[in-house]
Amino acid sequence: MATFDHRQHLEIETPEHVVLDYEIAGLGSRALAALIDTAILAVVLLAMLLLGFWLQARLPDLPVFAGVVILYFVTLWGYFTLFEGFREGQTPGKKWLGIRVIAETGHGITFRESAIRNLIRLADFFPPPYLLGALFVAIHPKGRRLGDLVAGTVVVRDRPAEAMGQVIESSTTERAELLGPPILTDEEYRVLREFGTRAPALGDAARQRLVVQLVDRFAARVPARHEEDEEFLRSLLRDETARRRGRFATGVPAQPGVASRQGLGATPTMAARLVAQKDEHWRAFERLAARATRAGLDSLGAEELLDFAARYREVAADLARARTYRADPIVLVRLERAVAAGHNLLYRGEKRTLGRLWRFVSWDAPAAVVGAWRVVLVAFLSFAIPAAAGYVALREQPELAQEVLPAVLLDRADEGVAHKAEGRGYAEADPGDRPFVASRIITNNIQVAFTCFAGGIFLGVGSLAALAFNGLLIGAVSAHYHNVGLLDFLWTFVAGHGVLELFAIFCAGAAGFLLGMAIVRPGALSRKDALVLNGRTAISLVGFTVVLLLAAGLIEGFVSTSTAAPPAKVAVSAASALLLVAYLSLGARRRASAHRANA
Numbered sequence: 001m002a003t004f005d006h007r008q009h010l011e012i013e014t015p016e017h018v019v020l021d022y023e024i025a026g027l028g029s030r031a032l033a034a035l036i037d038t039a040i041l042a043v044v045l046l047a048m049l050l051l052g053f054w055l056q057a058r059l060p061d062l063p064v065f066a067g068v069v070i071l072y073f074v075t076l077w078g079y080f081t082l083f084e085g086f087r088e089g090q091t092p093g094k095k096w097l098g099i100r101v102i103a104e105t106g107h108g109i110t111f112r113e114s115a116i117r118n119l120i121r122l123a124d125f126f127p128p129p130y131l132l133g134a135l136f137v138a139i140h141p142k143g144r145r146l147g148d149l150v151a152g153t154v155v156v157r158d159r160p161a162e163a164m165g166q167v168i169e170s171s172t173t174e175r176a177e178l179l180g181p182p183i184l185t186d187e188e189y190r191v192l193r194e195f196g197t198r199a200p201a202l203g204d205a206a207r208q209r210l211v212v213q214l215v216d217r218f219a220a221r222v223p224a225r226h227e228e229d230e231e232f233l234r235s236l237l238r239d240e241t242a243r244r245r246g247r248f249a250t251g252v253p254a255q256p257g258v259a260s261r262q263g264l265g266a267t268p269t270m271a272a273r274l275v276a277q278k279d280e281h282w283r284a285f286e287r288l289a290a291r292a293t294r295a296g297l298d299s300l301g302a303e304e305l306l307d308f309a310a311r312y313r314e315v316a317a318d319l320a321r322a323r324t325y326r327a328d329p330i331v332l333v334r335l336e337r338a339v340a341a342g343h344n345l346l347y348r349g350e351k352r353t354l355g356r357l358w359r360f361v362s363w364d365a366p367a368a369v370v371g372a373w374r375v376v377l378v379a380f381l382s383f384a385i386p387a388a389a390g391y392v393a394l395r396e397q398p399e400l401a402q403e404v405l406p407a408v409l410l411d412r413a414d415e416g417v418a419h420k421a422e423g424r425g426y427a428e429a430d431p432g433d434r435p436f437v438a439s440r441i442i443t444n445n446i447q448v449a450f451t452c453f454a455g456g457i458f459l460g461v462g463s464l465a466a467l468a469f470n471g472l473l474i475g476a477v478s479a480h481y482h483n484v485g486l487l488d489f490l491w492t493f494v495a496g497h498g499v500l501e502l503f504a505i506f507c508a509g510a511a512g513f514l515l516g517m518a519i520v521r522p523g524a525l526s527r528k529d530a531l532v533l534n535g536r537t538a539i540s541l542v543g544f545t546v547v548l549l550l551a552a553g554l555i556e557g558f559v560s561t562s563t564a565a566p567p568a569k570v571a572v573s574a575a576s577a578l579l580l581v582a583y584l585s586l587g588a589r590r591r592a593s594a595h596r597a598n599a
Helices: 027-058 064-086 092-097 111-119 131-139 146-151 173-179 186-201 204-221 229-245 270-295 302-324 329-346 354-371 373-396 398-404 407-421 431-457 461-483 487-520 527-560 566-598
Strands: 009-013 019-023 099-103 153-157
Touching (some): 019 153, 019 329, 027 092, 027 099, 027 131, 064 111, 064 431, 092 099, 099 111, 111 146, 111 431, 111 527, 131 146, 146 153, 146 527, 186 204, 186 229, 186 329, 204 229, 270 302, 270 329, 354 373, 354 527, 373 398, 373 461, 407 461, 407 487, 431 461, 461 487, 487 527, 487 566, 527 566
Antiparallel strands (some): 009 019, 099 153
């Protein structure tokens, strides 16, 4: 009876023209990995908070909790991104469940791809708890959620090389010669190997049933046995493996119980010959690949690197031969995993170094903003037009303020007259509290920017709503403060950090619009390809946004909330505007040099 494999697969052709077959990770394993990671993350965050309270109580003069807030935010948002970006696509939960994230090209994912897929996690989570993401994983042919679609990634089962040493001990040539020729047929040997490999994962009852069946089948071949049933099967597997590696392995019995003799009987299968001849070569490559995976390809010396590349090509060719010879599935899985490891190491992306990070921050991010200036302009208009409408509406109908503005802003406006008369600013903080204020502002603003970006996956509507809402609110607040004679009081506070913060909002909105545009207007590209390409540009805009919000948060926390005179805050605003122009000019130079290089 024919059997059907209902599991999803991803086939990747390497530059050596060898097809790698990955099994797609299902919803169950991904959900369980996410639960494990969430539990780990919750424990780490709780411990971080408790440690923060403990340190702050013992070091009251230091801004301990300001650092805790930043570290908490980085851990919360960076757990999945950092693990997947720097640990070969695996969080602890994914590693435990034996799955990993890879690029759809078969390469290991980069930090950029990890950041994209995990920021879009915000959209996948909607509506709670994770219903949209779960739906996409369940119905997509490759089990991809929205974050995977934008990042160009896929989650696959990480099938490590079957550890033959778990069930087969190495045997010397002398031992093989003492044992003589093989006593099992190829099919029997395959069944025994599969049992030895899969037995540890079986339940006690199922394993015992198989043990009884196999012992009944093989016991007559070894009448003088002394082991318990399961140990007998393991011993038989070890000995039969040794026989097939020895010099007498020139014939395999055609019928059960009929031992062959040298020169007599059927010729061993070509697959068996391949395994016998190449097993040590494969083991050597697996050792090199494991070392390079742990410590990086740069950990190999010059001669080792050449040897690794040569062995990779050899193993890739062996995989092609093994498929042609219809080798045992266990052998194919082992070779596929070895070739995949070598492929990911040799055809990797750029090195993840501090120099690469600096180049991204100083050149690539502003260059992306300059290149997407039209989309940034659209984001600005999406903010500015509602802001103007809100301002005009409340200037003409001041009574609307009580209905549309938050109570805290109304209260501050009521208190503003007295504060202005006393020479106090819109919002002031004690010097000792400013580090904490700055950390709270930075984390809150960056989180808002992430949300604005992720909302763009919904045809750009989420980003548009975020921009329009913030613009409308700022316009309405400005009108209300103008109505009560406090417009200068409000904008003196905003001036210091406002230039950077507002431009960052426009960039975050533009990043979201790029995602929406890829779906609505993909141009000559397919929507899939347009989404991946625009996602790469968008994440650069998000990186630019984070840099600006870090600077804006520091200014707001330490300057805007200080008792500095209004002219000083305006001067800071002017300086931040000049620095922003200089920053963008770096991006323009980067784009110009790239165009000249490609000309």
